[in-house]
Amino acid sequence: MSIAQATQAIPTTPASAAAPLPHRKTLRSWLLPISAKNTGIALPLALMDLALLAACMAGAMLARHSAVQVLMSVLAGFMIARLFILGHDACHQSFTPHRKLNRWLGRLLFLPSLTPYSLWDVGHNIVHHGYTNLSGFDFVWQPSTLQAYERMPAWRQWLERAYRSGWAPWLYYLLEIWWKRLYFPSKAVMPTRRGIFVADSLLVSAAAAAWVGGLLAAASATGQSAPWLLAVGFFLPLLVWNALMGFVVYVHHTHTRIAWYDNKKSWSDANPFVSTTVHLSFNSFFGAALHHIMEHTAHHVDMGVPLYRLKQAQAMLEARLPGHIVVQPFSWRWYFDTARRCKLYDFERRQWTDFSGNPSSEPANVQ
Numbered sequence: 001m002s003i004a005q006a007t008q009a010i011p012t013t014p015a016s017a018a019a020p021l022p023h024r025k026t027l028r029s030w031l032l033p034i035s036a037k038n039t040g041i042a043l044p045l046a047l048m049d050l051a052l053l054a055a056c057m058a059g060a061m062l063a064r065h066s067a068v069q070v071l072m073s074v075l076a077g078f079m080i081a082r083l084f085i086l087g088h089d090a091c092h093q094s095f096t097p098h099r100k101l102n103r104w105l106g107r108l109l110f111l112p113s114l115t116p117y118s119l120w121d122v123g124h125n126i127v128h129h130g131y132t133n134l135s136g137f138d139f140v141w142q143p144s145t146l147q148a149y150e151r152m153p154a155w156r157q158w159l160e161r162a163y164r165s166g167w168a169p170w171l172y173y174l175l176e177i178w179w180k181r182l183y184f185p186s187k188a189v190m191p192t193r194r195g196i197f198v199a200d201s202l203l204v205s206a207a208a209a210a211w212v213g214g215l216l217a218a219a220s221a222t223g224q225s226a227p228w229l230l231a232v233g234f235f236l237p238l239l240v241w242n243a244l245m246g247f248v249v250y251v252h253h254t255h256t257r258i259a260w261y262d263n264k265k266s267w268s269d270a271n272p273f274v275s276t277t278v279h280l281s282f283n284s285f286f287g288a289a290l291h292h293i294m295e296h297t298a299h300h301v302d303m304g305v306p307l308y309r310l311k312q313a314q315a316m317l318e319a320r321l322p323g324h325i326v327v328q329p330f331s332w333r334w335y336f337d338t339a340r341r342c343k344l345y346d347f348e349r350r351q352w353t354d355f356s357g358n359p360s361s362e363p364a365n366v367q
Contacts, residue, residue, distance in 0.1 A: 077240020116200035166339030169246025259364035
């Protein structure tokens with residue numbers, strides 16, 4: 001379909017909230033005119049964020065006051081998240097029009113977060129995007145049932161409570177995603193064994209070793225404590241990154257109005273590329289600071305929409321599909337209320353429960 005044809009296919013009036021969702025191919029055709037990838041936009045974004053990360057790291061290592069070092073370390077963690085978002089687009093082949101350039105940029109932009117590119121590609125692009133909120137397939141913040149929770153050993157129940165407390169998204173992402181599924185995953189988790197998986201894990205290991213080695217050299221050269229410089233130059237930025245990533249993937253698909261499924265047909269019938277995704281709205285500054293990754297419905301409808309077009313794409317979908325897209329203004333009150341309610345899941349009733357199995361939300365209204 002040409003861009004002109006796609007533009008003509010976009011409806012001029014919004015669909016009724018009671019009407020069934022159009023097929024995903026139709027939705028993607030609406031986005032085609034605004035999905036163009038542009039190397040002239042992508043490369044400056046990557047260079048700017050790499051430079052900002054370098055500046056933050058320099059501040060964390062060289063600032064004369066420890067409080068300033070900590071502040072710059074936190075900002076470095078935020079910059080790691082921004083670089084990861086760019087690499088995430090490159091891994092989707094939506095950053096530039098050039099496939100090989102996207103692959104190399106993706107690996108480079110993933111290095112500060114120590115993310116193996118090929119393993120993220122499989123776990124995120126194929127599994128998460130292919131089966132969003134389908135239990136047994138999509139593993140990202142997959143909720144347990146009461147029966148499964150009661151069969152867990154005490155230590156695992158404690159972890160589940162910690163993960164879903166609202167205070168430990170960093171722990172969830174670090175253990176359940178990065179350690180278990182991305183960094184030299186076991187055969188039980190990743191039965192498919194490929195040389196590129198090992199190579200990418202070795203690449204991030206080499207990056208981590210060079211990073212730590214550079215900090216130790218800087219400590220010796222500046223007369224600073226090596227443990228302190230490792231803390232502010234390595235561990236704290238990565239902790240901030242893990243906290244941001246765990247938080248973002250949680251709020252993208254966890255909401256009292258968002259359903260999970262344990263039946264593939266029911267999941268497919270619900271048009272999950274729209275119905276399982278939250279648009280968490282922030283003020284314009286913070287939304288742009290996160291490269292518009294919170295405009296998440298548009299991203300799941302079409303992974304090919306570049307992040308620098310997502311705001312426009314999301315606005316189009318919300319204008320054409322009123323009532324179908326969950327739009328949630330962010331507040332910490334909402335976030336912790338969601339964490340309080342969304343502990344376990346009743347797949348038969350499609351509603352969240354607490355850890356005792358008591359309903360804590362209304363059944364999801366799946367159209």
